[in-house]
Amino acid sequence: MNNQVVVEAPAKINLTLKVVAKRTDGYHELETVMQQINLCDQIFIDTADQGIIVNSNSNEIPQNKSNLAYKAAHLLCEQFAIKLGLRIYINKKIPVGAGLAGGSTDAAAVLLGINELFNLQISNQDLLELGLQIGSDVPFCILGGTAIARGRGEILTPMLPGPRLEMLLVKPPFQLSTAEIFRALRLEELSNCPDNAAFLEAWGRYDIIGITAQMKNDLEAVSIAKCPVILTIKNRLYQLGAFHSLMSGSGPSVVGFFHDRDAAVRAWQAIKDTYNESYLVTTYL
Ligand code: C5P
Numbered sequence: 001m002n003n004q005v006v007v008e009a010p011a012k013i014n015l016t017l018k019v020v021a022k023r024t025d026g027y028h029e030l031e032t033v034m035q036q037i038n039l040c041d042q043i044f045i046d047t048a049d050q051g052i053i054v055n056s057n058s059n060e061i062p063q064n065k066s067n068l069a070y071k072a073a074h075l076l077c078e079q080f081a082i083k084l085g086l087r088i089y090i091n092k093k094i095p096v097g098a099g100l101a102g103g104s105t106d107a108a109a110v111l112l113g114i115n116e117l118f119n120l121q122i123s124n125q126d127l128l129e130l131g132l133q134i135g136s137d138v139p140f141c142i143l144g145g146t147a148i149a150r151g152r153g154e155i156l157t158p159m160l161p162g163p164r165l166e167m168l169l170v171k172p173p174f175q176l177s178t179a180e181i182f183r184a185l186r187l188e189e190l191s192n193c194p195d196n197a198a199f200l201e202a203w204g205r206y207d208i209i210g211i212t213a214q215m216k217n218d219l220e221a222v223s224i225a226k227c228p229v230i231l232t233i234k235n236r237l238y239q240l241g242a243f244h245s246l247m248s249g250s251g252p253s254v255v256g257f258f259h260d261r262d263a264a265v266r267a268w269q270a271i272k273d274t275y276n277e278s279y280l281v282t283t284y285l
Contacts, residue, residue, distance in 0.1 A: 097175025
């Protein structure tokens with residue numbers, strides 16, 4: 001048995017996000033197209049004598065039991081009666097509290113990593129179910145690629161890869177709480193919601209105009225009301241040549257979509273001194 005694994009943990013963005021209904025269990029019924037991007041944390045998992053220890057280069061994430069990576073490790077150690085300890089190091093590159101599933105992807109990587117380290121041979125379905133116990137976005141982070149997610153986010157239909165997207169991701173210098181944004185959402189006030197059927201149809205045809213027409217996020221107006229700088233960044237990305245600009249998840253990260261890499265690089269050069277958490281990214285396959 002190896003005593004270390006290293007797992008890549010990519011961020012996700014939401015290309016569409018439709019909130020269908022409020023559920024009685026406190027969650028919302030969603031229909032959202034999720035896409036992994038090539039902005040990744042790196043997770044190192046080592047066996048140790050006993051206990052679970054989480055460390056990171058980032059002081060913005062908890063280095064204790066409340067870290068989703070810790071919760072994932074704890075869950076597997078309990079379920080599979082793992083007696084050895086684990087030392088987990090998170091090399092954090094994904095902005096925190098940003099709408100990019102940074103904590104969820106670390107948890108997904110820990111589940112996948114421990115499965116490999118101990119050769120547990122957990123089925124894909126069981127991994128997805130274990131992931132959902134940690135958080136709504138974890139199953140998608142386990143599946144990866146591009147998928148439409150329904151329910152809380154756990155009913156996943158994988159999608160074929162679409163066009164490679166050249167993006168500039170900008171994270172304003174604050175965090176938003178997903179729970180708080182969902183709490184502030186008034187479903188009856190939603191308008192201009194994404195049509196996911198039209199999105200999927202356009203995606204299958206690599207029809208960038210049709211895809212763009214449906215790249216909308218029902219949570220955007222709520223997050224902008226709390227943090228108007230999200231709108232400032234969207235407008236700036238359009239000024240800098242983006243053909244579309246969209247908030248990811250519950251925000252506050254904003255993604256600008258560009259016709260080619262050079263255009264995205266020029267925009268990044270113009271914006272990086274104002275927003276130092278700005279990243280050139282593409283779809284992760
Ligand atoms: O599942 P997770 O812990 O990541 O969700 C964080 C919070 O986001 C939930 O407590 C809930 O308030 C909100 N949420 C929601 N509907 C979803 C996913 C998350 O209302 N489908």
